[in-house]
Amino acid sequence: MALIFMTENKNINFLNYIQESFPYIKGENIILHYCGEVNHEIIKALLHTLESYFFKSQLPRIIQKKTFNIMVECIQNIEKHTIKYLNNQENYYKKGSILISNFNDSIQIFSSNIVNDAQKSILLNKELQIKGKTKEQLRQMYKEQLIRGTISEKGGAGLGFIDIARKTNNNLYFHFYPISDDFIIFTLQVIIKK
Amino acid sequence: METIVIQPTIDSPYVNLDKQNNIFEIKGKSLPENVNVFYQPIIDWFTEYFKNPNNETVIHFKLDYLNTASSKALLSLFLVVEEAVKNGANVKVLWYYEEDDEDMRDIGEEYADLIQIPFEIICVSND
Numbered sequence: 001m002a003l004i005f006m007t008e009n010k011n012i013n014f015l016n017y018i019q020e021s022f023p024y025i026k027g028e029n030i031i032l033h034y035c036g037e038v039n040h041e042i043i044k045a046l047l048h049t050l051e052s053y054f055f056k057s058q059l060p061r062i063i064q065k066k067t068f069n070i071m072v073e074c075i076q077n078i079e080k081h082t083i084k085y086l087n088n089q090e091n092y093y094k095k096g097s098i099l100i101s102n103f104n105d106s107i108q109i110f111s112s113n114i115v116n117d118a119q120k121s122i123l124l125n126k127e128l129q130i131k132g133k134t135k136e137q138l139r140q141m142y143k144e145q146l147i148r149g150t151i152s153e154k155g156g157a158g159l160g161f162i163d164i165a166r167k168t169n170n171n172l173y174f175h176f177y178p179i180s181d182d183f184i185i186f187t188l189q190v191i192i193k194k
Numbered sequence: 195m196e197t198i199v200i201q202p203t204i205d206s207p208y209v210n211l212d213k214q215n216n217i218f219e220i221k222g223k224s225l226p227e228n229v230n231v232f233y234q235p236i237i238d239w240f241t242e243y244f245k246n247p248n249n250e251t252v253i254h255f256k257l258d259y260l261n262t263a264s265s266k267a268l269l270s271l272f273l274v275v276e277e278a279v280k281n282g283a284n285v286k287v288l289w290y291y292e293e294d295d296e297d298m299r300d301i302g303e304e305y306a307d308l309i310q311i312p313f314e315i316i317c318v319s320n321d
Contacts, residue, residue, distance in 0.1 A: 040227035044204050049240045061320060065259060069297070072225050072261050143304050146269055159262035167297055 014112040017177055017185055022110070035097040038078050038113075046098065059102075059194075062070035066167050066192050067100065067107050073160045074098060074111035074188060080160075081123055082113040083183065087090050093176065109190040114183050120176060123186060127174045130165045138166045168192055198239055200235045207257065208234055211239050216248050221256035224264040233267035237274055244278035251283065256290040256318075257298065266303060272309045286312040292320040 014035055019025055031053050034046055047068065054064045078096035085093050096113035115123065130138065140164050151160040164172050171191040176184050200209040205220035226232040253275070260268070272287070279285050279297075289302035299315060306313040 040205075043225070047204055060294070061292070062296075065295060066297065068259055069261065072259075076261070076263075121273070139304070143308060146266060146304065147308065149266060159265065164263045166300070 006156060012114065012179065012185065014185065014187075015099065016098055018097075018110050018112065018187060020063045021175065021177075021187070022189070025099075025108075029101040029103055030099060032098065032100040034099075036095060038075055038094045038096045043072060043075050046075070050100070057102075059107075063107060063192060065183055067109070070109055070164050070167060070190055070192065071098060071100065073164055077160050077188065078083055078111055078113045081115060081119050081186070083116055083119070084095075097144055105194055107192040107194070109177065109192070111190075112185055112187040114179070115186045116182060117184070120184050120186065123174060126161045130161055130172075133165065133170060135166070135169065138162060138170070164190055179184065195243060198236070210235060211236070211243070212320075213243055213248060214276050216250070216252075218251060219254040219256070221254070221258075223259040224257055224268075225261035226264070227257060228309070229263040229267040233264070233271065237267075237271050240271065240274050240278075244274065244281070244283055245284070247278065247283045249284060251285045252288060253285070258292075260298070260301065269305065269308065272305055272311065276309045276311050286314065288314050288316055290316045290318050293317055294320065 015033060020072070032046065032049055034042070036042070050064075050068060050071065054067075057064075061163060065161075075098060077181040079094055082094050082096060085095055086094055094113075099110040099112075101108045101110075129141070133141065142159060145158050145162060161172070168190055170192065173191075175187040175189060177187070178184050195213045197214065198209060198211040200206070202208040202222040205223060206226045207224045210217050210219050212218070220236075255268075273286050275285055275287065287305075289305065290296035291302060299317070302313075302315040306315065
């Protein structure tokens with residue numbers, strides 16, 4: 001896949017897009033929002049932030065663990081399926097947004113980043129693979145990919161979306177918002193039922 | 195054989211591989227930045243160990259979180275164990291999951307399906 005270094009649209013406000021599309025998300029529901037460079041150090045910092053929140057919360061431990069796991073997979077998915085931003089002539093970085101909201105009946109995770117057409121096609125294919133699949137079908141897909149997949153340089157094993165689908169009974173939704181002829185905001189919405 | 199002890203961090207598990215005292219355990223969170231860098235020395239250690247294993251080897255896995263890249267790395271480790279079992283080693287894997295944690299139980303069941311080794315899945319109370 002060709003690398004695309006994006007020099008414009010650097011300051012897209014993902015939160016605005018999410019709140020326009022999902023107006024039920026209010027400030028008081030948001031337990032974590034991050035927008036910026038995405039890398040492993042950020043994952044660790046966000047885990048620490050979530051741990052601090054959960055330590056004070058009454059959420060069942062299983063919901064906490066699902067939220068941790070899914071947030072990590074969402075961020076790693078951003079790292080795999082995103083355009084790269086040029087820092088200077090030699091270095092680039094990846095950027096995205098994570099928002100976690102706590103509702104009475106669910107935790108919802110929204111991960112957003114900008115993709116190009118080729119990346120959108122890959123994501124649509126991922127969506128097609130898991131859409132409507134039963135728990136048992138997802139289990140078979142996971143096992144097959146576990147055997148077949150190799151760990152890529154980006155750290156993935158091709159299991160991320162299948163894993164999220166399994167952990168949420170397939171409660172994940174792919175949203176695309178075009179922002180120019182070449183670029184699209186991709187938002188993955190994941191619902192963890194309490 | 196040299197013992198491996200790795201202290202846990204926010205993204206990597208505690209590891210204790212001690213042939214002399216017959217202790218083999220991995221526990222905690224597993225989502226290291228580079229799973230190959232973390233797990234390859236562990237896989238290499240077991241490969242060496244199974245050239246001359248103890249009479250009985252029980253490997254304990256008590257994981258809180260496991261990202262998908264780690265689950266793939268663990269499969270590679272289990273394949274080394276499977277090969278040792280085929281060659282006559284007396285090995286058992288104990289996979290622990292917290293009560294209610296179906297996700298961790300499920301992945302244990304998948305490993306048990308995929309690899310031909312004695313594999314026990316044990317529920318522990320989260321009290």
